[in-house]
Amino acid sequence: MANIFVQNRNYVLGDQELNLIGDRDKLAQWRHKGMGPAFYRLGRKIIYKGADLNAWVEANRVDPGQGQG
Secondary structure, three states, rough: OOOOOOOOOEEOOHHHHHHHHHHOHHHHHHHHOOOOOOOOEOEEEEEHHHHHHHHHHHOOOOOOOOOOO
16 A cells, blocks of 8 residues: 555644645535544544545545456
């Protein structure tokens, strides 16, 4: 698995790297619906761990070659 996010870094809303998976509104919708990557809520601050983001990206990987045949 290739890491898109730095494994041991914490990401907060506003970090440009988070735009790879969705804008601020999309991430808020996913949190509200219980979807998307794991996160921490510290008061009003939302924090995503790089390791959790990479795990979520890998879990949502689509291999178009699989299942054909």
